[in-house]
Every structure is written in C-alpha cells, then in structure tokens.
Amino acid sequence: MRISFETMQATFSGILLKEGFTEAKARQCAAIFAENSRDGVYTHGLNRFPGFIEMIRLKLVNGDAEPTLESHNGLIEQWNGNLAPGMLNAQFCMNRAINLAKENGIGCVALRNTNHWMRGGTYGWQAVNEGCIGICFTNTIANMPPWGGTDARLGNNPLVIAVPRKEGDVVLDMAMSQYSVGKLMQYQSNNEELPLPGGYDAEGNLSTSAADIINSKRLLPVGFWKGSGLSLMLDLLVTILSQGNPTQNISNNEQEYGISQVFISIRPANNEISNQLADQIIAYTKSSGLANPDQPINYPGENTLMTRNRNLKEGIPVNENIWNKVLAM
C-alpha cells in the first residue's frame, strides 16, 4: 500500500492539531515525519509517529515549549530545548548554525534538554539545502556496552556529516552501532536475520537476531573498540558543549528524553571549486571495480535521493497496520 506525501503530511498534521499543536508547529512536525518516510527512513517516519504522540501524552515532549538561548561561549551558542519536540529544536539549532556560518564561516550551536530528533539526516539535508556543510550529533539512552564491557553504558549516538553537491548532496547519517535501532526494529518486524552480527544476546554471544539484541541492550559498536571510543567522545562533546545530560542521566529514566546535541555548519569558501572537488571525489570513488557486478558503489545519500524520487512519484509504501492505527488517532 502506498500513500501520497501530501496525504501523509495532512494526516499527521491533523492529529497534531488535535494534540494541541499550533498550526505552524503541526505542519512543521508533520512535514519532517512525512519527509522521513518519503526518503525511505520509515522507522523514523510513519512507523515512529504513534510513539511520538505517546511521548506528548506522557508530557515528556512539550508541544508548547520553545528553545531559549542560555549563554554564549564566544561564537558558540548554548540553547535549552525545554523538552520541545526534538525535530523542531534540531531544525531551529541547525538553522542558527547555518546563519552563524554564513556570517562567520563556521557556526556551532549546542543544545541541551531536547528530545529525539528522529532521522538525524534531516538536519544534514537542511544544511546542504542552504549550500552549507552540516555536522551534527546527539547522545541517546544507553544501548551499547563499552568495548570490554557487558552492560549498556554508551548510546549509539548518531553522527551526521553533510556536504553540498549540485549533482547530488552527500549526506552520511550513521549510528555508532553496526545497525541503528531503527534498522534493528525493521529487521525484527520483518522477521529477518541480520546479514552480519549486530550485537550480543542475553548470554553474551554475538547474534544476528534483532530481537535478541534489542532486548539485551547490547548493540555492537561499529568496528568494535573504535565505535565504542567514538561514541564515548560524542557523548563527551555534546554534554560538555551543551552542559546538558550525559547518557547516564538519560538512561536513569525509562523513556529517552532530555538529551544533548551539537550542530555545526561551515560555509564553503568557494561553491564552484567545492563542487568540482566533490564531483572529483565521488567519481574517483565510483571508479573502483565492483565486488558484485550487480551492486554499484553508492555514496552516502545517493540511495536517499533515488528512494525520494520514487516515493514522490509512486507514493510512500506504508505498513498497513501502522497506517490504520494512525488514521484512527
């Protein structure tokens, strides 16, 4: 079953209005959820929408709140998200970073006390749409053991790096676990085995069962000790720069809220030259021989654009159960 982008957005927007959102905020949140599904990130689009409504009803996400500027550290701005919807806070802060980058070459905004931003890539696309480089990262509830450990003490802290390019923006959106939580949930709901071990089961054995890994909260860090180290550094950076909650504080609660994020934007010195260099790098990368002749080498973001174009033309594929659940809200 496929649903048009417009229908999906209007449906989300109507429900958010019933939850007391202003028209502007309902439209903005609905657009982000619909765009995430449009771009193929169903786990953080339609599939996550009921969970978002639940967080509002639990009063862990506050639709009325607005981010407030807490302080400056030189050119770095520190904002308090006041538990407003994470997507709106993130969009606001990346916009601030972009404006600072347009003024000063580089902008850096730290955000505390915010909520899940859904698809991190959203804010990378936001930067490249303004012709700017975007870098952002977040902490999360603990869901990975540190390397050498057995208990979840690190979040899988997604990192986004986005570089503008006329022929197709390059947007990396990666969690520090070999599979993101969204991807694990997708494998679980499709009842499919992971192609590679993605974490440990309750007994501490490497596992390809998404369900076992989600239950054990022992996701495998990308590259073993390396992803463990990088995840720790990202928690240090978002916490210190925002003076917000580290993964520990977030993990003391049953639900994930009150998290910390950083948004950096950089204005390329010369758009023409930057574009040529990006084209050269992509062309060189693609010039490698293929391990499997049927599988081309894709740059980060390339599949997103293909999925986006297809879903805009043919409609966005939906899980009927979830779609019907949303229609009944």
Added chain:
Amino acid sequence: MRISFETMQATFSGILLKEGFTEAKARQCAAIFAENSRDGVYTHGLNRFPGFIEMIRLKLVNGDAEPTLESHNGLIEQWNGNLAPGMLNAQFCMNRAINLAKENGIGCVALRNTNHWMRGGTYGWQAVNEGCIGICFTNTIANMPPWGGTDARLGNNPLVIAVPRKEGDVVLDMAMSQYSVGKLMQYQSNNEELPLPGGYDAEGNLSTSAADIINSKRLLPVGFWKGSGLSLMLDLLVTILSQGNPTQNISNNEQEYGISQVFISIRPANNEISNQLADQIIAYTKSSGLANPDQPINYPGENTLMTRNRNLKEGIPVNENIWNKVLAM
C-alpha cells in the same frame, strides 16, 4: 633494549641537523618522534624516523619550508603547508586553531599541501594540554576499497578527537580502517596474525595476514559500509575546506605527500563543570560489568598515559635493528 627519552630525542635531533634542519626545527621534529615512541606509538616514532629522512632526501619533505596563510573564509583560516615537515605544519595549525578558540570559542584551520603528521594523537594532546578540545583529521594515499568495491579509492583518513580532563585527558586517535597502517606493519614485523579480519588478500578473501592486506591495498573499513562512508566524508571535508589535494591526487604519486588536513579547537565554556561532566561519563562507562575479568574497560588515551609513564621511568623499548640503523645515519 630500552633507550631514554633524552637519548632518543638527541639522536634524532643530531641527524636532522646533518640533514640541514635549523636547530629549532630539528629539536621540534625530534621531540615529536621521541614522544610518539615514548607514548607507545612506535610505528610513528623511532620505526618511522628512517622513512622520514628518506622523504627529506627525496625532496618530498622540505625542511626549510614554512606554512603560509592563503586566505580566510570568515573565521576559518586556509594555510598552505608548502611541503614542510607534516608534524611541524600540523603543530602550527593546531596552535592557530587553539588561539582562535581562545578568542572566539571555536577555531578552524584548513591545511593543504602538507605531509604525513605521523601520530595524529600528537595534535589532540597538544589541544588538551592547552585546556581545549581538539578535533583533527587528514586524508591519505588510497588504501581502502569503498564499500562494494575492489580497488583502493579511499584513504583510511585518521580522525582525532581530544577532550581535556584533569584526571587523564581523553584522546581518541582512530584510522577509518579496522587496523591502522602502523598497526598492520607492527603485526607484520612481529609475524603475528591479526585478532580479527583486517582487510582482503589479493583474491578478495577476508584475511588476518597483515602482509597480504598491506600488499593488496584493501584494508577493511571500520564497520564495513560505515567506515567507508565516514572516510569519504573526511576526504570531502579536508579537500573542500583546504582546497587541497583529495585522495585521488595523492594516490597518483608513488609516495604520499601533499595531503590535506583540518584542525578544529573548541574552548570549554566552564572548565570546572566540563571536568565534572567528563569524570561522570568516564566513571559511568567504567561501571559496566567486564566481558573478561582480567581486562578492564579503558577510555581512549588511558593506555597512552600508562605507557608514557612506564617508558619515561624504564626507557623506551626499541627494535634494535632500527635503533642501530638510526645510530649509523
């Protein structure tokens, strides 16, 4: 065999003087090589010193050159390394970034036309010694196939993130390959198998033979497709920000020179609070149960400090063949 830090530095310095370095530059380069061995990164200390002298004699590294400021992009500075010793250029640019951070909260310096910086961690330690956060990354000659490819088209582009902390700075220094080139060379010279597959042999099979992997130039990216994507993004960032050589141009030459790097520094808003938050995050990470009761959980940089203290006390262990080769220079 162990050699004192002072003897090692004086030996390096004497050789560099004979190669025509000024006294100040000889001392500075010698200190960096000796410090790398002191900190346990032997592959980029003593073991790499003969290769560095070879690059000088090939005139690919120019001991007389100095970096020059090419332009500003707002607060971002673009420097030309003029093929000066990579360590001196990198130390100079991280110093610029730190000074900019002290003035403005954040500093960003892009460097083109530079040379191998040896141990990336050097410039992370440099930032934390000034009480600042340091982030830097570099491109390299192609030594990894992109995900889905068979030919080296990506460098393993090391990334450094360093956060100051009184009880022990946290310094991550990671290549985008599962094992750095230095680590592979260490396993090769010790005739040891890698604990985990680190790349592919000439036939395209996953391999634990460091020699086969070095020869095939098919290092395995950290976390498969994820490290491949992150490496590509780092090449895009260093190339676009410095308007320098991407991995392709570097790989057209037999030797690696004329590479591109970025140095970012951030001044924590409040040292006291930052330190408390860092302590909390490290303590929480270490509070996990252990997978192996004999192997504690270490944060990035913790082993470096232990090795440094031991090597300062007992002398730096050296490969006698290499040490004698250097003594004869």
